[in-house]
Amino acid sequence: MAVEHKEKAGLLRRLPAVDRVLAVLEPATTDRGIPRSVLVKSVRETLDALRAQILNGRPELDESALDEVAVARRAARLARRRMQPNLCRTINATGVVVHTNLGRSRLAAAAMEQLQVIAGGYSNLEFDLATGKRGSRYSAVEDLLCEITGAEAGLVVNNCAAAVLITLDTLARDREVIVSRGELVEIGGSFRVPDIMAKSGARLREVGTTNRTHRRDYENAINDRTALLLKVHQSNFAISGFTKAVSLSELVALGHRHQLPVVEDLGSGTFIDFSQYGLFPEPTVQSSVNAGIDIVTFSGDKLLGGPQAGVLVGRKEWIDRIKANPLNRAMRIDKMTLTAFESTLRLYRDEPQAVAEIPTLRMLTEPLAVTTARTDRLAARLNALGQGQLTIKTEPAVARAGGGSLPLLEIPSRCLMVQREGLSAQALERFMRRQHPPVIGRIENDHFVMDLKTVQEDELATIETAFRHLLDKELQ
Numbered sequence: 174m175a176v177e178h179k180e181k182a183g184l185l186r187r188l189p190a191v192d193r194v195l196a197v198l199e200p201a202t203t204d205r206g207i208p209r210s211v212l213v214k215s216v217r218e219t220l221d222a223l224r225a226q227i228l229n230g231r232p233e234l235d236e237s238a239l240d241e242v243a244v245a246r247r248a249a250r251l252a253r254r255r256m257q258p259n260l261c262r263t264i265n266a267t268g269v270v271v272h273t274n275l276g277r278s279r280l281a282a283a284a285m286e287q288l289q290v291i292a293g294g295y296s297n298l299e300f301d302l303a304t305g306k307r308g309s310r311y312s313a314v315e316d317l318l319c320e321i322t323g324a325e326a327g328l329v330v331n332n333c334a335a336a337v338l339i340t341l342d343t344l345a346r347d348r349e350v351i352v353s354r355g356e357l358v359e360i361g362g363s364f365r366v367p368d369i370m371a372k373s374g375a376r377l378r379e380v381g382t383t384n385r386t387h388r389r390d391y392e393n394a395i396n397d398r399t400a401l402l403l404k405v406h407q408s409n410f411a412i413s414g415f416t417k418a419v420s421l422s423e424l425v426a427l428g429h430r431h432q433l434p435v436v437e438d439l440g441s442g443t444f445i446d447f448s449q450y451g452l453f454p455e456p457t458v459q460s461s462v463n464a465g466i467d468i469v470t471f472s473g474d475k476l477l478g479g480p481q482a483g484v485l486v487g488r489k490e491w492i493d494r495i496k497a498n499p500l501n502r503a504m505r506i507d508k509m510t511l512t513a514f515e516s517t518l519r520l521y522r523d524e525p526q527a528v529a530e531i532p533t534l535r536m537l538t539e540p541l542a543v544t545t546a547r548t549d550r551l552a553a554r555l556n557a558l559g560q561g562q563l564t565i566k567t568e569p570a571v572a573r574a575g576g577g578s579l580p581l582l583e584i585p586s587r588c589l590m591v592q593r594e595g596l597s598a599q600a601l602e603r604f605m606r607r608q609h610p611p612v613i614g615r616i617e618n619d620h621f622v623m624d625l626k627t628v629q630e631d632e633l634a635t636i637e638t639a640f641r642h643l644l645d646k647e648l649q
């Protein structure tokens with residue numbers, strides 16, 4: 174024990190001082206433009222890690238790891254890692270198109286171009302160029318929203334959860350909101366409809382049962398404290414079997430007979446009818462507006478394929494009241510969201526153009542033959558690269574819309590399954606996840622699996638490079 178203690182003390186004494194490591198490190202790294210503060214922090218952390226290693230008595234610690242050159246080398250690696258952006262581009266090989274963990278929707282090229290222009294300069298964000306007076310930041314998108322959806326008015330806030338919150342806060346504070354029990358949903362990321370209601374100060378009046386709600390259930394619940402009727406789209410699950418829900422037009426008729434606004438939270442709002450593309454039908458925003466809805470809320474970055482935003486469209490009298498709510502100031506979108514959203518909306522004026530240019534729509538509607546051809550191309554490239562060191566096969570797969578949209582939709586896709594002898598699927602998955610950029614796939618039946626539905630043609634070379642690194646590493 175005492176001997177061990179003495180050994181540890183000896184090792185600790187051998188640790189070089191911060192300045193001595195920096196003296197080795199600085200001349201070697203200045204040309205890489207790493208700020209001194211980052212170098213100092215990296216040296217301190219490297220020394221702390223070594224100190225902890227010594228105190229824990231980890232046997233693999235070699236004395237040569239303690240000289241200043243070795244410590245400097247280790248600190249330099251850490252400093253270089255620190256210089257990489259934390260938020261980085263990734264390759265989505267999961268086949269989940271609107272992947273919440275991977276940033277939901279990719280922006281269209283038109284949106285990114287406009288983003289560059291607006292973010293880097295001044296703009297007429299709140300300046301009316303016609304009158305030379307102060308303007309509204311929402312005018313850039315409100316007209317387009319009305320043009321596309323047929324609604325009287327529109328507003329955009331930070332996300333759909335905010336859109337629901339501000340709607341209920343404005344129209345139903347301290348009053349009752351009637352909603353079917355089957356629609357009290359949790360969207361994920363801890364967004365629960367009942368919690369949002371509680372925060373807004375609205376009181377929840379649940380009607381019906383989980384699987385069946387009738388018109389008379391709503392009707393019997395209406396009283397003089399009722400503020401509105403709410404319909405929540407069951408976007409991330411489906412109830413099947415013995416079910417009954419009241420249709421939107423029935424609900425609108427009922428609400429209006431009682432002078433009550435009817436609000437629908439669509440979540441995954443879409444402007445295009447996916448059934449035309451052989452996909453599972455999802456209610457469109459236009460169909461809600463046509464049904465006479467007072468307000469419909471939906472996300473900007475789910476099926477719409479734009480930036481993160483929450484959209485409200487509907488009757489002007491209600492939207493005007495929501496605009497005047499002080500919460501609107503706290504939920505307002507910035508110029509980058511606004512310009513990306515405007516550019517995305519402009520593409521919707523021509524549906525074929527929207528489907529071709531908005532990545533989310535393009536991926537969802539891509540014919541299987543195209544996905545298969547891309548999968549085969551990657552398989553051929555990896556086979557050529559692997560020279561027998563990689564086992565590669567392709568198989569049918571099921572891609573998903575994701576992001577709490579189109580829950581039942583199974584999109585036929587094709588995946589590539591890879592094995593590397595002597596390496597577990599877990600180790601392979603981890604290696605791919607740690608590349609620059611990371612390649613995110615999944616593990617299935619002891620294979621690393623990549624679904625090519627969500628991989629773009631120009632990303633194939635990046636995946637090939639990641640596998641080249643894998644093979645190079647093994648050769649060393």
Ligand SMILES: *Cc1c(COP(=O)(O)O)cnc(C)c1O
Pocket residue numbers: 332333334335360364405406407408409438439440441471472473482483576577
């Ligand atoms: C996803 C979703 C939301 C939340 O939308 P965010 O834009 O993520 O805030 C709200 N309601 C429904 C029905 C949803 O599907």
